[in-house]
Amino acid sequence: MNKTTFLERFKNQIEDFEKGESIEMKTEFRKLKYWDSLTALMVISMIDDDYNISINGDDLNTLNTIQELFDFIISNQQPK
Amino acid sequence: MHSTHNINIKAIVSCLPQLIEDNASLPFDKRELKKVISSSGIQQRRIADKNTTVSDLGYNAAIDAINNANIDKNSIGVLVFVTQYPDYILPSTAHILQDRLQLPQNCLVIQLNEGCAGYVYGMHVCMSLLSSSTADHGLLIVGDTTSKVIDNQDQGTRPLFGDGASATIIAKHSTSILTSIGGDGAGSEDIIVNHGGFRNQENVKPKLKMKGMNVFAFGMSKVPKIINAFLEETQTDNEDIDYIVLHQANKMMNERIIKKINFTSDKAIYSLQNYGNTSSASIPITITTNLKNKINKSVNLLACGFGVGLAWGTMTFVLDPSCYLNTIIYNNKS
Numbered sequence: 001m002n003k004t005t006f007l008e009r010f011k012n013q014i015e016d017f018e019k020g021e022s023i024e025m026k027t028e029f030r031k032l033k034y035w036d037s038l039t040a041l042m043v044i045s046m047i048d049d050d051y052n053i054s055i056n057g058d059d060l061n062t063l064n065t066i067q068e069l070f071d072f073i074i075s076n077q078q079p080k
Numbered sequence: 081m082h083s084t085h086n087i088n089i090k091a092i093v094s095c096l097p098q099l100i101e102d103n104a105s106l107p108f109d110k111r112e113l114k115k116v117i118s119s120s121g122i123q124q125r126r127i128a129d130k131n132t133t134v135s136d137l138g139y140n141a142a143i144d145a146i147n148n149a150n151i152d153k154n155s156i157g158v159l160v161f162v163t164q165y166p167d168y169i170l171p172s173t174a175h176i177l178q179d180r181l182q183l184p185q186n187c188l189v190i191q192l193n194e195g196c197a198g199y200v201y202g203m204h205v206c207m208s209l210l211s212s213s214t215a216d217h218g219l220l221i222v223g224d225t226t227s228k229v230i231d232n233q234d235q236g237t238r239p240l241f242g243d244g245a246s247a248t249i250i251a252k253h254s255t256s257i258l259t260s261i262g263g264d265g266a267g268s269e270d271i272i273v274n275h276g277g278f279r280n281q282e283n284v285k286p287k288l289k290m291k292g293m294n295v296f297a298f299g300m301s302k303v304p305k306i307i308n309a310f311l312e313e314t315q316t317d318n319e320d321i322d323y324i325v326l327h328q329a330n331k332m333m334n335e336r337i338i339k340k341i342n343f344t345s346d347k348a349i350y351s352l353q354n355y356g357n358t359s360s361a362s363i364p365i366t367i368t369t370n371l372k373n374k375i376n377k378s379v380n381l382l383a384c385g386f387g388v389g390l391a392w393g394t395m396t397f398v399l400d401p402s403c404y405l406n407t408i409i410y411n412n413k414s
Contacts, residue, residue: 037236038115041296045336054301057293 001051001077006070009050013042025067047073085207088253089397090217091149091404094246094368095141096355097128098411103239116239121331125242125356128225132412134163135173137245138221139180140410145247146181146219148404154184156249157215160206161191162198162222162360164273164388165229177221188213195271196327196387197261198222198360199246200395204259206250220248224359229273229288237288240329242356246364257397260310267390270294295387299333303386304340310394311341311382318343321396322379323371327386328352328362360385365407372405 003025011023014034029035029043040060047053047069053076063069102124103117117123128137138161146153159181161174174191183189188209194201202220210218223245230238269291276286303326311318324347326334331352338348351358351366358365363383371379378400386392399405 036112036115037292038112038119040293041119041332044293044297045300045332048297048300049336054297056297057291060293 001070001074003070006073007066009046010043010066010069013046014039023066025065025070027066028064029066029069030064051077053077083204083208083259085211085257086252086254087207087210087250087257088255089248089399089403090151090251091145091249092246092364092368093141093145093148093404094244094361094365094407095137095144095410096126096244096365096407097132097137098409099127099129101125101127106239108235112235113239116235119330119332120240121350121352122240122356123353126244127227128243129412132225132410133167134165134223134225134243134245135161135167135177136412137225137243137410138223138247139177140408141245141247142177142181142219142221144406144408145249145404148406149249151217151249153182155216156183156219157187157213158206158209158218159183159187159189160202160209160218160220162194162202162220163191163224164193164195164359165225166191183219187215194391195224195359195389196329196357196362197263197385197389197391197393199363200259200383200385200393201261201391202360203248203250203257203395204261204393207257207259210250210252216252218250220250222246222248222360222364224361226288226357226359229286231287236292237290240357241288242358244355244358244361244365246361246368248364255398257395258314259393259395260306260313261391261393262306263389263391265389267294267298270298270390271388296330296333298390299329299386300336303337303384303392306386306392307337307341307382307384307394314396316382316396320380321347321382323381324348325363325366325381325383327384328355328366329357329387367399368405368407371399372407375399375401375403375405377401
């Protein structure tokens with residue numbers, strides 16, 4: 001699982017993301033200007049589609065940074 | 081788990097209240113409202129007035145169905161009423177409907193408290209009871225008036241839910257209807273009205289609470305698995321299905337489910353744009369509003385309801401040209 005790809009996919013879910021806005025792995029996503037429940041649904045969909053991991057709202061609310069979200073996916077992926 | 085019944089559907093009639101609530105006109109932040117409308121696909125909904133209950137809508141649907149299916153009321157041996165918003169805590173509204181519809185007193189009458197999966201649950205129960213009955217017909221009435229527990233200030237639920245009911249008449253027949261139902265009560269708090277029963281007895285007006293992200297994640301991850309398992313177990317090919325009718329909660333979610341189960345998008349039919357999430361009535365409302373006067377030969381349908389409970393149900397069935405389909409509007413003043 002590639003960290004750069006994940007970060008790009010995350011950014012693509014934020015409808016009003018401006019290219020100048022800084023979003024990094026250490027960014028606390030719920031503090032983003034345009035983070036809302038619908039953006040959260042898009043992120044949930046992206047993780048389900050691209051990583052085959054089901055993450056619900058309760059899970060998401062325990063995570064703060066994009067890095068933590070990335071780590072959650074890794075820890076829930078089936079070992080190969 | 082699935083069951084086979086020698087049953088077919090003779091009529092489906094939906095009944096909707098007259099009042100339309102347009103989502104774009106709601107008193108919420110316009111930017112956020114636009115996003116909700118865009119992602120949910122819900123443009124407007126129908127709302128029952130304060131004097132109208134779901135049994136009023138269901139009664140009118142049932143009368144139209146009985147009259148146009150050309151059946152004798154005395155041949156109805158089973159009445160199943162599915163709702164989460166009955167007229168009273170007791171007696172069961174199903175008994176009231178038996179009397180109001182003038183069904184025979186030896187009719188087996190039962191009420192189920194189910195929501196989004198309620199049409200499939202109701203069909204499963206109604207078919208099972210009819211199979212063991214000497215009667216010729218069963219009547220299933222489903223629906224909800226969710227608007228009565230919506231907090232009008234809640235942007236997360238108000239644009240999504242509409243009111244409606246539907247009546248389905250089933251008959252003993254040589255064809256089969258396959259059903260599979262399930263549930264997971266661990267998600268019971270994801271969609272809940274936690275006042276109005278006897279667990280919480282504070283004097284608080286009952287309001288619907290929904291953990292939208294949990295419900296969305298459930299739909300995205302669980303529903304494709306449920307449908308794929310059903311298709312595999314019943315040895316049904318996607319090509320055998322003419323129409324797929326998913327519970328009408330969110331268009332973005334349904335489109336993703338359709339894609340995951342490898343159906344082409346043209347087979348999926350929708351009613352949520354005009355009626356929103358009508359709970360247990362969403363599947364039959366989608367059928368009557370899309371397929372009335374459009375069935376020229378027998379068609380195979382796959383339907384899947386999922387949501388509050390959490391509960392889910394999947395079924396396949398045939399509609400032939402003789403099946404009466406209709407949608408009526410209830411005007412409380414008429």
